[in-house]
Every structure is written in C-alpha cells, then in structure tokens.
Amino acid sequence: MSTEIPSGADLSIDPLHRLAERIRAKEARVAVIGLGYVGLPLLVGLDHAGYPTLGVEADPEKVGSLQEGRSYIVDITDSEVATLDRAEFSADPDALARADVLLICVPTPLTDHVPDLSMVRRAAESVARSLTPGKLVILESTTYPGTTEEIVRPILETSGLVAGDDFALAYSPERIDPGQGAWRLENTPKVVAGLTERCRDLAVSLYAEVVREVVTTSSPREAEMAKLVENTFRQVNIALVNELAILAKELEVDIWEALQAAATKPFGYMPFWPGPGVGGHCIAIDPSYLSWRAGQQLGYRIGFIEHANEVNNRMPSYVVARISEALNDVGRPIRGTRVLAIGVSYKAGVDDQRESPSLAVMQKLKAKGAEVSYHDPYVAEVALNGDTLRSLPLDEATLAAMDCVVVLTAHPGIDYRWLVRLASLVFDARGVTSGIDAPNVVRL
Ligand SMILES: NC(=O)c1ccc[n+]([C@@H]2O[C@H](COP(=O)([O-])OP(=O)(O)OC[C@H]3O[C@@H](n4cnc5c(N)ncnc54)[C@H](O)[C@@H]3O)[C@@H](O)[C@H]2O)c1
Structure with a gap:
C-alpha cells in the first residue's frame, strides 16, 4: 500500500512514521474515549493485544468501578477488568494528552428525532486540546456518511494541525453483538477507512493486532455508510416480519410456523423474527441517521426507513391491543389485571434497556390500569411511569x-x-412458545 511519504523525507523525524513504529512495537498508548458497550470491550481487546491503554470515561461511577476491577458490561467479566495489564482509567479529558492513538466511542443518539452529534463533537474537542503531530484519531461511533470529514476533521484542525499530514484520521465502525457470545471483537471483520491512504494504513496496523480480519474502504464515507447499511437491513427486515405478523393474524396463519418453514430454505433467505418493536442503540436509531442525512443533503427522506420506523414504532401499541384481546377472551379487562412482563431489556441476554419496546408495552399497560410487574434476570430495577419496579x-x-x-x-x-x-394466561410476543400447544398461550 502507498504510504504517501514524500521521497527523500527523513523518516526518523516524521512523526507519523514514528507512530507507525510505536504501533508495531506495541509502545503506542491507545486511549478509548467512552467506555460503554463498544469502548470497554475494545479497550480490553487492545490490552490483550499488548498495548498500554487509557480509558477516558465521562461517568465517574464507571471509572470508579473499573478502577476497582468491576465490569458493568454484560460481555466483559470482572476478572477481565481486574487482570487488565497496563490499563489506566480517568474521567479527566486532559489525560488524553498522554495518548498516541485516540479512539472515539461515544454515543450518537437521536434528540427530537434528529442526529445528535454533541457527544462526538465534545470528544473531538477534548482530543483537539492536546493534539500534537504524530497522533492517530479514529472515530468508532455510528454516524452518517460525511461525519469524519465534515464534523470531526475541522474540530481536530482547530489545533492548528492538518489531518493527513500532521496527524492521522480514520473511521472504523463497531460491530459488536452484545450478549450473544458467538461474535466478539476478535472474530468479527473490522471495516476501516482513513482520510488518506497513510491514515488508513496506520489504523489497519493497529486493528490487525486486535481482530483477525480488517476490511478497508476507500474513504471514511463508505465505512460510515457500511455500518448504516447493515443496521438499515436489519431494521427494514424486522419491520417486514412485524407487518407480516399483523397480516398473518388476520389471515389466521401462524406466522412463527410460516417463518420457521421459510428459514429452512438454504439459499436466498435470511430469517428475521417479529416482536414488540425494536430497541437498543442501533436498529432503533442508526437508520434514521441515514434518512435524516438524505433529507438534509438531497431534500428527500428514505421511504423504506421511514416506513420501517412507523411499523416498528407501532408494535408496542399493537402488542397491547392483542394482550387486551386475549384478556377479553378470558373475561378480564386490562384495568386491575396483574401482568408479569418477562424481560425489560431490548434484546435477549443483555441488560440494555435503551429504547426498549418492552418498557413501552409495560408503560402502555400501566397507563390502561394494569398492575404491572416484571421478571428480568439481567435487570434488577426499572423506572416505570414514575414508579420504581424491582424484578420479581x-x-x-x-x-x-x-x-x-x-x-x-x-x-x-x-x-x-x-x-x-x-401461568393462567401467556401472551408470547417473541415466539418462545412456538411448538408448545396449550390453550392458555396466545402468540403475536
Ligand atoms: N451498543 C451496541 O451494540 C453498539 C454496536 C455498534 C455500534 N455502536 C455505536 O457505538 C457508539 C457508542 O455506543 P455504546 O453502546 O458503547 O454507548 P454507551 O452509552 O454504552 O457508552 C458510551 C460511553 O461514552 C461516555 N461518554 C460520552 N461522552 C463522553 C466524552 N466526551 N468523554 C468520555 N466519555 C464520554 C458515556 O458516559 C458512556 O459511558 C454509538 O455511536 C453506537 O451507535 C453501539
């Protein structure tokens, strides 16, 4: 690969060349900014690969927990944190001055249905304050095409340094699948792109020490888009099966059986399953980044994404209507009915409740007068319509x-x-009772 170093340049005094050497020798200190579901596993992976790491996290409670050797992320064990070799943790962004490589892993939520890059901006500003020649900055947060070049680059260049010449800038989206076990950082191919070929090569040289396969794109825009394509694919397909589930009920078809039969096709089909809606920090949010960007840049939204949002966002109300119908069939109104919800997190095997459709269903049931309680092996306590509930x-x-x-x-x-x-009556919004033939079970 081209390194874009001018011919005749004295490599020993070129700061980016020195960084390449330090990455190769595992001497480069790597800072991870934002130690959540994405940042903490990444820091652990970098530590295991032999790099000295620095975790900078805005939440002092998380910093305290890590300093005491306790994890708060389902995929990272306490012993993995306690045995980190050369990791330091800090809530102070000034600590970033000591890092050679800086990975930004902060949230990118929607605020009032609009992409909110304020945390990415703040993280980039804290990097810019201590930016010196020969550093590598990589954005990992999920975002719309153009963010690295149009938002992060100008902020970093307020340092007076030039991206691509004085410091390297890259983008690499995270692809973790929290709570599922099979696909971890090291065995999931990592997409990487640099502002220049040299930026890309530096980023690739780091990731190649942590993951088995690195895939490159020609500019950050394609890498940013790749992540949104992946999550839009899921969002649209989940909406499709949700819409089919509503239709199947009207047609008196068991959607779960139909989808299981369809899933036996060995080619040209990938199974998706209906449910009470979508949640988490990805499927419920990322596609809207793309649609918003299209609207902002091109003047039109992406119809598939908007429709999928509509279908998925209506699912909690649909599930409540179906529960109400099931209760009606056994002669009960919702008001005063004792309902136990199984699961408040947005997906199986995790404690993450962000945008969880379970909470939306529970809120709606409670608003209709049901006495709602829950069991969740991963979540001890939740706030619901002003009350605090504890897992039974x-x-x-x-x-x-x-x-x-x-x-x-x-x-x-x-x-x-x-x-x-x-149980006297079970309403199954996840298909876990498929194959259990019992008169007290109603499935979505
Ligand atoms: N959770 C997932 O499954 C997943 C998967 C792939 C990509 N992503 C993307 O990765 C990014 C991070 O998501 P996450 O799930 O890890 O979020 P998270 O909320 O779990 O963690 C982010 C952390 O960043 C901290 N933070 C915010 N601003 C900061 C700052 N200026 N300095 C230091 N710390 C700061 C927060 O306190 C928080 O602990 C998002 O863009 C998300 O879309 C998430």
Missing part, C-alpha cells in the same frame, strides 16, 4: 399471583414449558 423472582408463587404473563424479551435460561404449565 420467577417462581410458582409469582406465577400464581398473576392473571397474565407477557413474554417481551426472549431471555435465555427460562423454562418456557414450565412457565406455560403454571
């Missing part, structure tokens, strides 16, 4: 006290056959 044990006494159990998250480790046997 999932045992015979709890089930005997409920009029209806609503499965909203397909958490592993729950015996759904046992649950169906003991």
